[in-house]
Amino acid sequence: MAIRPALLVCLMLAVGAPLQAAETIRLSAAQQKTLQVVSQTAGESGGAAVSALPALVVVPNAQMRVIAAPVGGQIDRLAVAPGSQVRKGQVVAQLASPQGLELQRDALQASSQAGLLQQSLKRDEQLFAEGLIPESRVQATRAAAAQAAAQANERRQGLALAGLAPGKLAGSLALVSPIDGVVLEQSAQLGQRIEASAPIYRIAKLSPLWLEVQAPLNLASGLHEGAPLKVVGTDVVGKLLAIGKAVDAASQTVLLRAEVGKGSEQLIPGQAVAVELAGAGSAGLRLPAGAVISHEGQSWVFVQSTGNEQEVQFVPRPVRLLGQGGNSVQVDGVKPGEKVAVKGVSGLKAIFTGVGKE
Template sequence: MKVSYLTGLSLLALSTLALANDELILSAKQITTLGIRSETLPTKQAGEVSGLPAQVVVPGGQLFIISTPLPAMVEQTLVGVGDSVKQGQLLAKLQSPALAEAQRGLLQTSTQAQLAKENLSRDEQLWKDGIISESRYRTTRGLQIEAAAALAERKQMLRLSGMSEGAISQLQSGKALSSLLSITSPIDGVILEKNVSAGQRLDAAVPILKVARLNPLALEIQAPLAHTSKLQIGALVTIPKFQASGKLIAVGRNLSGNNQTILLRAEINKGTENLRPGQFVEASVAVSGNQAQWNLPNSALARVAGKTLIFVTSEKGFRPVNVSVMNEGAQTSMISATLKGDEKVVVHGVSSLKAQMMGIGGGE
């Protein structure tokens, strides 16, 4: 009962002290004996939510999967994982009998289309001269349209196989058939994955390479629901450990089932060379509002009766100030409080001041 009574008096004293903005008056000898040391507040920071778990990913529009357009055998690969490539650069050579067959089909269809065009020109003139009926002319016209459509289809098949317009034109002009498939890069980027080796036989549509443009990168952030009300699109997003930054581009609408967090997406356009796709990092997101924040060592914080305090030096001693902990880390915490920004805060000996304030410690 005696302990409870003293504790109650101590808490009452704390409440009165905080409300009255009283000071703890200690002599220089007491300060030295108790090991109390103060430091000037660090630079004031804009409000932010820090220490959020995030993963670096490649934006969808910057990632390409290169697949085999036709059944083929890998003759040669010219790049490896991590290589930088340019748009149109040759990445691999494949041998595909199906390609030669597709080219032969193009030549046949091209010949049929040319014949259908000549027949249409002839029958059109005969119809105008009244030599043939209109129905025959219309039949010839229909055959020409079908032949032209078949030719366009064959050309499209070769385009999907990797042949350029120039190569297709040369083929129609009499160039010999070839079974060589040339795989080129669709963008300037970096090879992220390579799934084949020389001599390997592949079916159609088998992924062989993954190439991506790595600037900018995207960041998928998991944020507690409580913080999302202060987040705005366009807010500054930083990855302090890797000197990277960008902006918030999307705030998710649904909660994850396991940890009840919201998915945030950010675009990172500075410091991307320090990051790797798939990497896990800690991110900070600026929040709206003008409330200043300071990053203090955890040794500067005192917790009493459900409140968090810091001790600010004054002319006579030390003044307790209520603070709000915005984000608590292993070594430091982000706090907000009513401060000017030029005060000195006790960073060592806080427990002694806490005891003095509660009437537990003795003085000289």
């Protein structure tokens, strides 16, 4: 609320001598009514300290899969789209790949060669037992058979990694979902030619979900793993999983990771939310954001010291901001039960800062 100059001068004169940092602001009942100053008891909405902090909804790493092209080729079918529910083993895309044909051909040739050398090894071992060939020939055949078997096994593993079935030639490769989940992202288009390892879909299981919370260092130091939390504006609850060991140099915050299970369907990966995190102990009290002012690089609140029908008194008090979320802030420097001005604060600030400059 803007204060008219005449009213401000009147209030300054009513205060009297120049106001210093911790001196009292005295308002008559009429002045308090004009400024619309309203006080609230700190901590009256709850006993334990609660911090409202910004958070980001993310999918746990173990619940996410990327479906990529195992070999180069052309996409000739896309069976699902972002938002689709998929089951484990469900075909989600079809890839036409000449490179796949080459892998199958090489696997067939390696398998045939390994079979022929195994037969040759059996024949040479029989001839050696009958004394018809020298041992060196058996050893050479045995080495060749072992090498061919290893090569055939390598080709079979290559087919398995590419998702191709051994024993037959087929240029079309079916890509299947490795988990039950939801398609989050589609990275390729129908008819597109892609290289090996190019991503096509990103699929994830969306329960439970993680919340990545940025918490001030001094608040995070009072937390513990397992502390409960709640997403503001919802009935989604969870618990703290981990407290980061590194501090972000720019924001001086610590990354907290929390897990939410029941009610996680109300959240969407990438969504920005605010969380109320309990368990900070004596790490401050929550106040409406409008109760705190900033002056000369310091945060202040106006604590009501006394009050009656004729006069009410407020003392400016410096506080330390611990966190902010939504329309509330977490502060250190106010005791539970103290009354703090939460409305009409702009008028009190004008008196506090204006007279201090005289």
